[in-house]
Amino acid sequence: MNSYDSLKKNRDFQNVYKNGKSKANKYLVMYVLENQLDSNRLGISVSKKVGNSVIRHHLTRLIRESYRLNKEMFNSGLDIVVIARESAKDRKYKEIESALLHLGKINGILNEKSM
Template identity: 40%
Template sequence: MKKEYRIKKNKEFQSVFQHGKSTANRQFVVYVLQNELEHFRIGLSVSKKIGNAVVRNRVKRLVRQFFLEHKELVDQNKDYVIIARKPVAEMDYAEVRSSLQHVLKRAKVLRKTV
């Protein structure tokens, strides 16, 4: 993902946590907050409880891949913070994709699925 599509600073994460709306399912928690930009930004949080660095980085790659493939379907002008929960460690990409589609539909930020 390009640099302008990422949330990296703690202040930005805290802003989304404090002022955004959260939606969750068993695998992910998603916080959504309106931003002033013309595109969306994502921040990822994967705890050490999920696994070692290899597992955590794999989860982050899978989530980034989902947003890369579905960037036209996701509402623009929003910041997304995705928190991965423990079951994600054993999931493959198809399961991660369907779980993220489910939670983003519940948050009413995904237009339609492909």
């Protein structure tokens, strides 16, 4: 993932939280906001409630990899913030990937041709 593909600044996250729309499922919460760019920017948040730093970083890597391998399925020009829920901590890659794609579908941000 290139540095331009991710949200890093707190103000960017706060803007997506305040102005974006959100949907959730059992493992993840997704906020989506249009960004007037040609590419998507992904932000990932995993709270300390989920687990220690090893667990949090593992979950972050699973979410990032799920997005990276499926990013051609998502529409362009979006800021996407994914928040991991506590129930996601013991999940395998396929379950996280499925949850991410499910949220993309219910948010209406997946390309029709990829579905």
